Amino acid sequence: MGNEHGGVAVTQGNNGAQAYWKANLRLVGGLLAVWFVVSYGFGILLVDVLNRIPLGGFKLGFFFAQQGSIYVFVALIFYYVQRMNRLDRQFDVNED
């Protein structure tokens, strides 16, 4: 890895990098909880209960299993991108 390291992150020492990593893990953990709930929760484990609730012409459980979870997945990634870019700047580990 012959690339130069960011000056500030290094001078902040290990604490800055560790706080950045902790914030990152918290964010990822929260997003994966949502990821789990919409697909495994709503789409699989709770499908019978949710299928009693109509959403337009869909049954809600079926909707999450074949449409809804996919929309949420897309939203999760873009939310992650935005939050990580902010974290990168906040801890001064961003590129350029």
Add this chain to the structure above:
Amino acid sequence: MDTQTWIYLVVGSTFALYIGIAIWSRAASTRDFYVAGGHVNPVANGMATAADWMSAASFISMAGLIAFLGYNASPYLMGWTGGYVLLALLLAPYLRKFGKFTVPEFIGERFYSRTARLVAVFCLIVASITYVIGQMKGVGVAFGRFLEVEFETGVLVGMAIVFFYAVLGGMKGITYTQIAQYCVLIFAYTVPAIFISFQMTGNPVPQLGLGSHMVGSDVAFLDKLDQVVTELGFARYTEPTGARINTFMLTLSLMIGTAGLPHVIIRFFTVPNVADARRSAGWALVFIAILYTTAPAVGAMARMNLMDTIQPGPVGAVEGNLVYEDRPEWFRNWEKTGLLAFEDKNGDGRIQYYNDQNAAFAAKAQAYGWQGNEMVTVDRDIMVLANPEIANLPGWVIALVAAGGLAAALSTAAGLLLAISSAISHDLLKGTFMPQISERQELMAGRIAMAAAIVVAGYLGMNPPGFAAQVVALAFGLAASSIFPALMMGIFSLRVNRAGAVCGMLAGLTSTLLYIVAYKGWFFIPGTEWFPNTAEYWLLGIQPEAFGAVGAGINFAVAMVVSRLTAAPPAHIQALVEDIRVPRGAGAATGH
């Protein structure tokens, strides 16, 4: 213009386009060949990743699977998209920061072990070869049906096209052709879906049409479909059957497997930096989701069309069933291929299509004078291909579907072939056995490995081993149980060391392989399996295709325990892990 002329025109011009791109984007260095120079725009890479990922199976088979399984096909929809969340959050940014050319290279360096690298190469090659056979077969089938040439000729033409742009351009040529192929395949998939959704529900957006009412009635489309299929003894379309734990584990295995497939991961080495790798994963899923959210509408509407065609009147009334001699043109076309077959079991000249395995429905069927399901063959794969004909769409739409199927198969084949050739030239030759070769020699070796991989894939596509249809499960099982956990622990744990990683990968790999062999036999040869492949014999009711997640769990557990019992990784490895966790300094992907 007739349909056949349209097909030649559309398929011919897409092929000319791919060749044009190949000539324009020749690879000059190993960086070009492995990672397209490392400066692909993240949105463009997202599009290329979508084409790379969506194979003949996504384009042709998935909607058919949904049509016949209904809710029970959901693991494929959630699994093959949810994996991108794992990829974006857990792997892609860090592997991009690491900044090398191949997946085994990361595993080898992070676990400072040539053995780990070779195990990864083995998994990569087995997973990719099994996967590429199916693509080559898909090319042959699509050519056979639409261009009316021999299956072998179809595979040869496909090989020639891939050879041209993959050998010349490497990742660079593949990237730009994949972008073109994505445009072709998504247009081909959505246009017929829009027509059909509008015909059936009055709503041109298929995703919304699926949740709308039937044209001219106030019954929701899906409720109507549930009613139509249950009246003929089939299971409800929108509700689950089978063990919940199996659905759960299958979804999890497909997600982890997706995130661990090397030909997808290496696409994220082509973007300029870490932030772009994250963004690119998001765009990839957007482009994939366009097809994956359309597929449930295509599947449900195709099922409705099929049921309506065969059973136009009330169930039980004699005139309720279609007279065989009056069957529509598309029915006759597909009968010729053998993918659709009718047998007049009760000799009444009419077609009865119902679930004759349903004991509760048997008495009714007998009262109607039915003597078994007469649609003896309904191949799931014809659903997407026959859809435009069923809906009476013009010839150019059918031509588009042919070009789209070919684009899906070729783009995935090229991505897989690159993963294989880079593992051979970069990991095996340069990295392990002949480290002294120059860059020019390595580039040449990459091209030769690519050419050889194409020949092997083409040969296996023409002479598929009996197990070809089953092996995709193997590819996902291997990726899920060996590659994904190794990558994740390499990033998220400072403590997992060489011994832990190697033992973990081998434990995950062997347990998954053994479970598949136990129910499917050695090399999938019938008769060599140890247990019947049915639910009552499965461990906890988990089917072999769903075992990858268990294998991954075993991998994680073994790696953690073994690492605890042995020395921590050396300081420079821990520093490497700390370094890939922060984005700054990603710079260019480099082989040195």
